[in-house]
Amino acid sequence: MRQFLAKRTQSRQQNKLRDLIVGVDEKIPLEDGRFIKGINFDNAATTPPFKSVLTAIEQFAPWYSSVGRGKGYKSTRSAEIIERTRINVLSFVGGKENQHEVVFTKNCTESIHLLSHIRHQTTDKRIILVSEMEHISNDLPWRTHFEVEYIAVNEDGQVSLQNLQAKLAALQGQVALVSITGASNVTGSINPIYEAAELTHRYGAKIHIDAAQFVPHETIEMIRLNPAENIDFLSFTGHKLYAPFGTAVLIGGKDDFREAEPMLKGGGTVQIALKSFVQWNVAPERFEGGTPNVMGIVALNTAIRTLQQLNLETIKEYEQQIMSYTLDKLRTIDGLRLFHALDDNLPQVSVLSFAMNGLHHQDIAHILAGEFGISVRAGFFCAYSCVQKLLQLSDERMDQIRNDPGIPSPGLVRISLSFYNTFAEVDQLAGALQQITSRKEYYAKKYEDVPKGICGRPRTDE
């Protein structure tokens, strides 16, 4: 009875949150042509929009205009919303107007490319420390200008502080930046970012947190009570924060942006450009080449305000509850191997991955979508080293898999929940997985044409 009442309270609270999101009750087609209400458990890739975001876009549209040098009333309003959003972004991440710049980009990948470009010009140090649990967007951008070294991940699925310290000590004076994710996009593990910042600063280096998976779930503080724990650079993206329309941010200290040349040179980035002479604009405009995406900025601003009104603590509490409910449910299914923060006491966002004995991960994702209307993601989730390690695949084995199209690619299925997902949806997922495990041969045959290459791409023979 107590469990029933708790579930009913949760579901009432939950309905209010669900009401804030666009498209949650939309019907989608199944393989057999029937339409049912879709379930989205792929929120770590992209979240649906807040209703408030669409309303704000519509309300702002009559005032939308050119920005930059336009002096008309509408231009001024458009310019104002851009500047106001920079301030609101800083209040969201605990930054300060007189200390930080907020640069608008199109996604987190671009933010990290920009940071790589800026660090390349502003430091002689040539090594970047990233971890073995990074999304490739926090790895590949560094390889162009720097040598990349990898910090180990410990048994708990977090960046190993011990290994970070050993690397910082061994490479003292050479580390241009430590760049780690706030939370894993595969297991949901939250990293000890403030401890990592303190260690990094102790060895005279700076730290960037890729907060793409962190800020939708957790409060972040760029400025800490203990300044040694401050975050020097931060990036995150609107499309994982209920704000589509293509705006993300890179935030850093004013001094860190002062010297570098723009990455995208062109309109907005200069004070004056003659044939023989260019004077760059000040930051942040210097790094926002071309016409700004005003509507994307309106969307991000509104999503941040909506999240602040909701209170991230409320969201977190609900997501923790639904996450442990999901774990309990999935643990009852035979033959599932779960990958998440190993112990429930470890900090974790609402993301987990799993493998099912005897069925390919791409088949599972297709079956869930085609038979049950449940959207998930399967493969490596752009975190190749992380999944390789979780599946205990040696480099030699990965080479064999890459070179032999006859070997089905390994990988995992990922479930990523948001505060608008319901306990009933989790029940449906568990029911679907139960059914899949009990009819593996039937489904494997039915979905045998599903491509089994890396991340669901056809193998070269398909």
Ligand SMILES: Cc1ncc(COP(=O)(O)O)c(C=O)c1O
């Ligand atoms: C941890 C992490 N970092 C970076 C990215 C890249 O973000 P974007 O798609 O906005 O470039 C992702 C996307 O999934 C991610 O999960």
